[in-house]
Amino acid sequence: MNREIHSWWSPNLNKTMEIVVYGHYGFALLMFPTAAADYLEYERFQLIDSIKPMIEQGKVKAFSINSINSESWLNSSMNPRDKAIRHQQYNRYIAEEVIPFIYTHSGGKLPVITTGASLGALHAANTLFRRPDLVDGTIAMSGVYDLKSYSKGYYDEDCYFNSPMDYLPNLDDGQTLEHLRSKQHIHFLSGQGSYESPAASLRISSVLQDKGIPHTVDLWGYDMSHDWPTWRAMLPYYLAEKF
Numbered sequence: 001m002n003r004e005i006h007s008w009w010s011p012n013l014n015k016t017m018e019i020v021v022y023g024h025y026g027f028a029l030l031m032f033p034t035a036a037a038d039y040l041e042y043e044r045f046q047l048i049d050s051i052k053p054m055i056e057q058g059k060v061k062a063f064s065i066n067s068i069n070s071e072s073w074l075n076s077s078m079n080p081r082d083k084a085i086r087h088q089q090y091n092r093y094i095a096e097e098v099i100p101f102i103y104t105h106s107g108g109k110l111p112v113i114t115t116g117a118s119l120g121a122l123h124a125a126n127t128l129f130r131r132p133d134l135v136d137g138t139i140a141m142s143g144v145y146d147l148k149s150y151s152k153g154y155y156d157e158d159c160y161f162n163s164p165m166d167y168l169p170n171l172d173d174g175q176t177l178e179h180l181r182s183k184q185h186i187h188f189l190s191g192q193g194s195y196e197s198p199a200a201s202l203r204i205s206s207v208l209q210d211k212g213i214p215h216t217v218d219l220w221g222y223d224m225s226h227d228w229p230t231w232r233a234m235l236p237y238y239l240a241e242k243f
Contacts (some may be wrong), residue, residue: 002054006031006101010091019065019098021105022048025058027136027243028102030094032116032123036070050232054239063102065094069119071151074133080154094127099134113185113243115139117231122147122164125204129164132176137185139238141231144200168207177211185242186215189234191224216242 007018029051033041040229042048042064054060069137072078081125112135114124120144129136160166161237166196171177180186185210188201198219204216224230 001052006105006140008011008097008101009104010093010097012089012096013068017066017093017097019063019101021061022052023055023058023061026055027059027113028060028106028112029060029239030098030102030112030114030124030127030135031062031064032114032120032127033064033067034116034118034120035067035075036066039064039066040061044226045232047228047235051239052235053063054236060239061106061243063098063105065098069124073147074119081156083151083154084156084158084162087162090123091127091130091162092233095131095134098102113137113139115141115235116143117141118143118226119150121145124190126162128165128183129168129180130161132179132183137183137187139185139189139235140201141186141189141234142191142196142226144197145204146200151221162179164204164208166206171211177181177213178215180211183214185239186213187242188215188217189220189238190218191226191230192222193225193230195226196224196230 002024004021007016020039031042033086068090071081106194114127114135116124121140122145124138124144125140128138146165147159151159190196190198190201192198201217209214
């Protein structure tokens with residue numbers, strides 16, 4: 001399996017950001033880390049190994065990026081307004097730097113599917129809902145899609161526009177809705193075991209259903225907890241069965 005590490009100085013984040021690429025060919029799987037983890041997290045916890053057959057077959061090409069969660073919502077010493085600003089900078093980094101890098105590395109435009117677990121699922125889904133012109137779908141695992149779960153009581157316009165449970169019910173932009181209603185790969189997965197929140201997937205599903213946006217919700221068993229064995233089962237299954 002081809003593996004490459006790239007990095008560049010991000011003008012949006014004012015720091016060097018790394019990205020690791022797995023594979024040669026296939027649609028792009030853009031992977032957002034959990035919590036405050038880094039771009040190699042999915043490799044360390046064998047999630048990359050779980051999808052290695054599909055990478056080697058040329059079905060998918062994975063791009064795993066760094067998070068900045070420790071510089072935003074997970075940093076208890078930061079001013080809340082600065083956390084929201086940092087989140088918006090990260091959004092611009094994804095749209096203006098990461099996705100163009102994916103296109104360049106792949107020799108042209110190709111479908112981009114986001115994925116992530118836990119807080120990474122929020123980023124993955126939020127990226128799709130904010131920029132359906134750039135992103136073709138998401139596999140969001142074990143996420144909570146209300147940013148207020150992380151903002152600890154702070155709320156402003158930037159929080160609103162990064163909290164799918166808040167802005168999607170009010171979404172009335174015809175072009176954005178048309179983009180979202182054309183998607184074939186919006187998937188929300190959750191276990192029902194320890195520390196999982198299957199209700200969060202059902203709540204976002206209700207919002208999407210009201211907006212006529214096609215999607216799937218898949219609640220796995222009560223033996224599937226908020227942990228790596230769950231995500232190592234979910235991601236390869238969905239890549240094999242749905243794509």
